[in-house]
Amino acid sequence: MVRIEDYGEFETAWCPGCGNFGILKALKKALVGLGKEPHEVLLVSGIGQSGKLPHYLRCNTFNGLHGRTLPPATGAKAANQELTVLAIAGDGDAYGEGGNHLVHAIRRNPDITLLVHNNQIYGLTKGQASPTSDLGMKTKVQGHGVFETPLNPLALAISLDCSFVARGFAGDVSHLSNLIAKAIKHKGFSLVDILQPCVTFNRLNTFQWYRERVYRLEDTGHRPDDRTEAFEKSLEWGDKIPIGVFYERRGPTFEDNLPALSRGPLYRQKHDLSLVEKLMEKFM
Numbered sequence: 001m002v003r004i005e006d007y008g009e010f011e012t013a014w015c016p017g018c019g020n021f022g023i024l025k026a027l028k029k030a031l032v033g034l035g036k037e038p039h040e041v042l043l044v045s046g047i048g049q050s051g052k053l054p055h056y057l058r059c060n061t062f063n064g065l066h067g068r069t070l071p072p073a074t075g076a077k078a079a080n081q082e083l084t085v086l087a088i089a090g091d092g093d094a095y096g097e098g099g100n101h102l103v104h105a106i107r108r109n110p111d112i113t114l115l116v117h118n119n120q121i122y123g124l125t126k127g128q129a130s131p132t133s134d135l136g137m138k139t140k141v142q143g144h145g146v147f148e149t150p151l152n153p154l155a156l157a158i159s160l161d162c163s164f165v166a167r168g169f170a171g172d173v174s175h176l177s178n179l180i181a182k183a184i185k186h187k188g189f190s191l192v193d194i195l196q197p198c199v200t201f202n203r204l205n206t207f208q209w210y211r212e213r214v215y216r217l218e219d220t221g222h223r224p225d226d227r228t229e230a231f232e233k234s235l236e237w238g239d240k241i242p243i244g245v246f247y248e249r250r251g252p253t254f255e256d257n258l259p260a261l262s263r264g265p266l267y268r269q270k271h272d273l274s275l276v277e278k279l280m281e282k283f284m
């Protein structure tokens with residue numbers, strides 16, 4: 001039986017008190033709760049403080065380019081559907097540089113889970129505004145305050161009919177770990193946006209700031225199969241911030257739609273090299 005210790009314990013480069021510790025804890029708890037062995041799991045990340053998370057778990061990992069978590073994660077799942085694939089990204093990574101990939105991954109619906117460490121700031125590069133920084137937030141670069149309308153990742157995902165859309169809070173590890181487990185179990189593309197306080201570069205959206213505002217959707221009788229209600233809930237931001245599963249629907253995945261995968265994962269399929277030879281002959 002798999003245990004938390006099987007995922008290892010590593011020294012991190014995160015600041016003491018960082019919200020990323022809650023996410024790491026919740027992820028390990030979710031994987032162990034689902035009985036996933038480290039060799040059955042692949043974590044794909046980009047660049048950022050968030051992108052370091054896979055360095056701190058003993059399992060399969062791929063750390064690629066900033067904003068480019070989703071293409072290799074989608075490819076890995078297509079090659080081996082037996083793997084549990086998670087893409088790990090920051091708000092800059094997933095919603096800024098990787099925004100285009102996010103839109104099209106949602107449309108494609110691969111059976112992978114995207115965890116976004118949403119600290120509403122570029123952490124690794126020391127505190128520039130990100131697409132989710134609140135209006136008016138002052139940084140060393142945005143000296144007069146952020147004036148761009150913040151991107152609402154949940155509303156965007158629901159408008160694209162994303163098959164699973166949730167928001168968690170790094171300060172509520174057991175709730176977050178439950179959400180991550182649900183997202184992994186869901187068949188299709190799952191987005192879990194995680195409110196993750198950055199204790200060094202975001203002095204506005206602190207643990208206390210989030211704690212005073214978050215409430216659980218499941219306590220309100222919210223029905224995740226109601227897309228219109230999910231959209232309405234996704235617009236709530238300010239004095240009250242909902243967390244939980246906003247929206248969930250069933251439907252064919254990217255892998256279901258690929259005829260080449262009907263005979264099982266690519267790596268298990270026997271290849272008939274004579275077919276390739278015949279093809280090559282045509283070009284002789």
Ligand SMILES: Cc1ncc(C[n+]2csc(CCOP(=O)(O)OP(=O)(O)O)c2C)c(N)n1
Nearest residue numbers: 047048049050066090091092093122123124
């Ligand atoms: C292609 C490319 N563009 C920009 C950068 C510089 N860069 C590295 S991380 C980062 C943003 C990090 O913010 P976020 O994705 O929110 O992650 P965090 O550190 O906050 O977890 C940027 C702009 C880069 N490494 N590569």
Ligand SMILES: [Mg+2]
Nearest residue numbers: 090091121123
């Ligand atoms: Mg960030």
